Amino acid sequence: MPFFQELVLGNFSERPGLIRFENVTMQYRGGQAILEDASFHLAPGSFHFLTGDSGAGKSTLLRLIYLALRPMVGRIEVFGRDARGLRRREIPDVRRRIGVVYQNFRLIEHLSAMDNVALPLRIAGAREQLIREHVPELLEWVGLSGHLDALPRTLSGGQQQRVAIARAVIARPPLLLADEPTGNVDDEIAMRLLYLFEELHKMGTTVLVATHNQALVDRFNHPSLHLSAGLLGAVAPKGGTQSLTAARSSRPAARSRPTRKPGSA
Known part of the structure; x- marks a missing residue:
């Protein structure tokens, strides 16, 4: 994928993808813990899966990293900055330094597939010639070469998901968060998408992929964070040892209790 080699917006080495949680707790309104006293960090350039059943709270954890939510208790650091100290x-x-693949895609309905994918580049001030060269190449990689001018409403759910993934990675973000990115595609496309994330990872992007697809996790040799009943644990890749970029919740497993399932993971 040569477009990643050429497409550098700013000094990549100065944009570390570091995430740190310290004793973070998040609860439902009824008091049920989604995340309980969780502490971990993701080192710059690391690749982790985030696993857990549907409804375990994976999307909530990603939203905390993306600063769409604030924790009830604890400290979150993104790119070395304490989220509590950030002004609105x-x-x-x-x-803008985070590529996000949302479960509900969040495509702009009046823009074509190509213009949706090009949006991060245009916001960053990329040259139009570069956009016209690299966006079609990426859409071809995700199997959408014949849909450059298609509006989102004319695309299937799986096709919209691939547009959303292309948009998230096109600007080579220092941090990529993907929420169930293979949920609406077949196995062949799922593998292509994970190889795309691998390519970014090899070039220094910090990657966190939320999934309940254990077959994908087993296929790629990366450590996982596992979320269950509000407790976060670190799982080494198959045949590997735990390096600890991720630390277990400081709460003992004996305190686990069943979680109520929300509308999304």
């Missing part, structure tokens, strides 16, 4: 006007600047 500073949050968009942090988010």
